[in-house]
Amino acid sequence: MESTTTVGHDHSYGYSVAYEREELQFPVYVVAVVAAGLATAGVVLDNLPLIALSLIAFGYAYHNYPLLETGRPRIGASQYGIFADGLGIISWRSIKQMEMVWTEIRGSGSHELLITLQEPIGRALLTDWRKRPLHRFLMRLPWTMAAKDVVRIPLGVFDRPADDIHRTFMRMMNFYRR
Known part of the structure; x- marks a missing residue:
């Protein structure tokens, strides 16, 4: 007789590894702050290239956001x-x-x-x-x-x-x- 038990996130206890807590977070925060600065300057100066650069920087920070979730x-x-x-x-x-x-x-x-x-x-x-x-x-x-x-x-x-x-x-x- 086959078992129909499904295995989910709650069954994955055992040995687990999370992202490192120290040096990985800093660049993500720096890029997010730079992106916010570029976006602010772009809006204040009405400069489209600065806004485009800020979107690229925000995209990088968003892509690397899981590095900030260190306990998971x-x-x-x-x-x-x-x-x-x-x-x-x-x-x-x-x-x-x-x-x-x-x-x-x-x-x-x-x-x-x-x-x-x-x-x-x-x-x-x-x-x-x-x-x-x-x-x-x-x-x-x-x-x-x-x-x-x-x-x-x-x-x-x-x-x-x-x-x-x-x-x-x-x-x-x-x-x-x-």
């Missing part, structure tokens, strides 16, 4: 699998390989977690959280699809060390796949 879990793992905010819960049995890699982009390096799936993402997800409310549609997600079957999670923005996150995920995967 963004990625984690539980008995059901690995969860990522805006993606869902990837079941343990659907994970083919999980590795941490070092990537350098424009002279700055960071660790990334690459999760290779055994099946398409639609079948690998126990719960699909990809459909988001309209007001959160353009906001930053903690993951991207690197390829058709590879989920890429940059680990440098979280409040725990990258090797700790990877080691814990591997330990949980080995335990729950037995």
Whole structure:
């Protein structure tokens, strides 16, 4: 007999990681203040290019708003699998390989977690959280699809060390796949 239990946000307790609390918030606040200043100057001076620049800056601040929500879990793992905010819960049995890699982009390096799936993402997800409310549609997600079957999670923005996150995920995967 099949179980019809659905797995939601409340079932994702276990190991969870949030965004780092210190240095990530500052640039978002600065860009928002600069955007407000540009918008004010643009309206006072009746200058359309300043207003356009302020809209671009507001867009950047809006996109990075989730970095300000530091207490909310963004990625984690539980008995059901690995969860990522805006993606869902990837079941343990659907994970083919999980590795941490070092990537350098424009002279700055960071660790990334690459999760290779055994099946398409639609079948690998126990719960699909990809459909988001309209007001959160353009906001930053903690993951991207690197390829058709590879989920890429940059680990440098979280409040725990990258090797700790990877080691814990591997330990949980080995335990729950037995």
